[in-house]
Amino acid sequence: MKSIISTQPTPLETLTPDAYRHLEHATSLKGLLKPFKGKGELEYLAQVARETEAQLCRLMEAVALRAGQPPFSLLDIRLVLQNTSAGSTFLRWRTRDFARMGVAVWERQASNKALPQTVREALHRFECERIALNLQMSVMHSLYRQASTCAIKMASAERLLRQSTPAAEISR
Template sequence: MNPLSQTQSTLVETLTSDAYRQLEHAASLKGLLKPFKGKGELEHLAQVAREIEAQLCHLMEAVMQQAAQPPYSLLDIRMVLQNTSAGSTFLRWRTRDFARMGVAVLERQVCNRALPPAVREGLHRFECDRIALNLQMSVVHSLYRQATTCAIKISSADRLLRQFTTAVEVSQ
């Protein structure tokens, strides 16, 4: 008998509003759409983005751990965290032997006619969570990079103004 069909519960616990509640308070866009009064506010925005990235990583780990439970652990597919050279983390699908990676790995499993419908639906839920979390991570990481870059540029502009002002005072 197929061990996948013997599994009692294949219900996937999706990411709920409770899982995101803490993120909602930190991630308000109203703090982004305002005039920034200096590099300090931009550095703060970058810090908040980093904190949100860490929280998103925890959500990603929770989804990954759930995907590692039976009946999904019996499949030739794994959800893994991949750290990028840019410093962010994304959820990826991989074969058990790590020979292949990507959505094609998931598609192959979902199209397996021997897969019970409940397992197929669970994989679909994991994929939807993966897509949403990767989007959120990408946006927040981009915000972090942009805020950090802008803080550096403001610091350079401040330094230029100080140098000019000092030069003018010395020449008078």
């Protein structure tokens, strides 16, 4: 393996704060921790969560693309995007032949003493980025689902109130 993989340090930029700069809504929960006055605010929160998911997906794509470059493309491991049936995307480790998937695939490569230390350290950074991005995607997708569900429930409650309130009282 040493003949294939260079022992020279691998230039690898981790995800920097600049990579996250466009995710301004994701860094603050102040918009979440307030009284919601109606379904419109919840729909807006769901929209922001969905937009943030798309931005996180672009970051995931960038990480997967970097992990697909040499010297990592020479390894028996791939970092791939996996779309779920729930509608979100996660980064997963897979073998080159797609026979196995999961952290065990990464552990096998990262613990391979035949690989240069720089490559193992880079694999470690990829794994840390994968873990963090998957967490962030999971939180955003859950926030989207919850906000969407709550907006529907709030709209239903508003409809029920309008239906049960006499017209004369509504016009006041």
